[in-house]
Amino acid sequence: MTDPHFRRLTLITGASSGIGTELARICAAKGHDLALVARSSDALHALSDEIAAAGAPRPLVIVLDLAGRDAGEELETALAQARASVSILINNAGFGLAGPARALNAREQVEMIDLNVRSLSDLTLRFLPQIIAARGRIMNVASVAAFLPGPGMATYYATKSFVVSFSESLWQELRATGVTVTALCPGLTTTGFQARAGLDTALLKNMPTQSARDVAMSGYEAMMAGRRRIVTGAFNKLTVALMPFMPRALLLPLLGYLQAKRRDG
Ligand SMILES: NC(=O)c1ccc[n+]([C@@H]2O[C@H](COP(=O)([O-])OP(=O)(O)OC[C@H]3O[C@@H](n4cnc5c(N)ncnc54)[C@H](OP(=O)(O)O)[C@@H]3O)[C@@H](O)[C@H]2O)c1
Numbered sequence: 001m002t003d004p005h006f007r008r009l010t011l012i013t014g015a016s017s018g019i020g021t022e023l024a025r026i027c028a029a030k031g032h033d034l035a036l037v038a039r040s041s042d043a044l045h046a047l048s049d050e051i052a053a054a055g056a057p058r059p060l061v062i063v064l065d066l067a068g069r070d071a072g073e074e075l076e077t078a079l080a081q082a083r084a085s086v087s088i089l090i091n092n093a094g095f096g097l098a099g100p101a102r103a104l105n106a107r108e109q110v111e112m113i114d115l116n117v118r119s120l121s122d123l124t125l126r127f128l129p130q131i132i133a134a135r136g137r138i139m140n141v142a143s144v145a146a147f148l149p150g151p152g153m154a155t156y157y158a159t160k161s162f163v164v165s166f167s168e169s170l171w172q173e174l175r176a177t178g179v180t181v182t183a184l185c186p187g188l189t190t191t192g193f194q195a196r197a198g199l200d201t202a203l204l205k206n207m208p209t210q211s212a213r214d215v216a217m218s219g220y221e222a223m224m225a226g227r228r229r230i231v232t233g234a235f236n237k238l239t240v241a242l243m244p245f246m247p248r249a250l251l252l253p254l255l256g257y258l259q260a261k262r263r264d265g
Pocket of ligand 1 (some may be wrong): 014015016018038040041058064066068092094095115136141142144145186188189191192193212248258
């Protein structure tokens with residue numbers, strides 16, 4: 001007999017701020033029952049309260065450092081204890097670091113790979129049987145950075161190239177299952193990302209910027225439509241379309257210049 005209290009959830013990582021918070025608000029408004037994951041307990045509980053106050057089911061809050069080796073296991077246990085499974089997985093948690101790779105802290109760069117690549121892959125593969133059973137959806141938050149060379153943010157750009165490659169291949173592999181995998185590729189978006197990355201003084205910050213709400217809405221619509229990839233915003237679409245025609249020898253120094261930190265801010 002099926003358990004009437006069993007929850008089939010849309011799980012959003014990095015829901016405590018920025019694009020993840022907006023994705024949670026949109027999903028809740030569209031009727032998804034949610035699990036919210038990040039490290040900031042207060043922000044997650046405040047968002048859960050806000051969503052419940054608006055009349056949607058109260059999201060399950062799971063406070064977790066996803067860069068930890070056992071995070072996938074812990075998440076799976078927390079969901080099982082809550083009698084919940086994952087129908088839709090949104091891998092949004094991620095961060096970047098600006099600066100030459102040789103000058104940045106090596107441990108922090110590996111932690112970025114742990115979060116942006118290892119955790120995203122772990123959760124995708126771990127919950128795939130549940131998602132296939134539900135004929136659900138996966139959305140992985142990548143970046144326009146996936147299509148560009150990234151001197152000045154080398155490790156971050158490489159992590160996002162992985163996300164697009166992994167997501168597009170899975171989209172193809174899973175076609176027969178009814179599950180779709182969408183790579184969401186925003187460009188500059190107004191969130192806490194730039195401050196954490198240390199991008200505040202780079203020329204890049206002057207490029208066209210989107211709101212987290214607009215990016216999240218584009219991503220949500222693309223995910224529900226089963227699209228393989230969505231590059232958000234006209235400027236970013238143009239950038240990605242022009243990439244194949246731009247010589248790497250020109251792009252590498254240009255991106256290095258735009259992403260370098262300036263002393264005068
Ligand atoms: N903003 C941009 O310009 C931009 C552009 C392209 C792509 N993106 C991508 O968009 C995604 C969301 O970033 P955002 O712009 O919304 O930045 P943000 O406001 O800094 O949000 C990042 C989220 O990731 C969570 N997170 C970070 N480290 C974590 C960890 N170890 N364990 C669990 N959760 C963790 C943060 O929560 P806690 O700190 O509470 O853990 C937060 O909820 C990222 O994948 C980013 O690479 C952003």
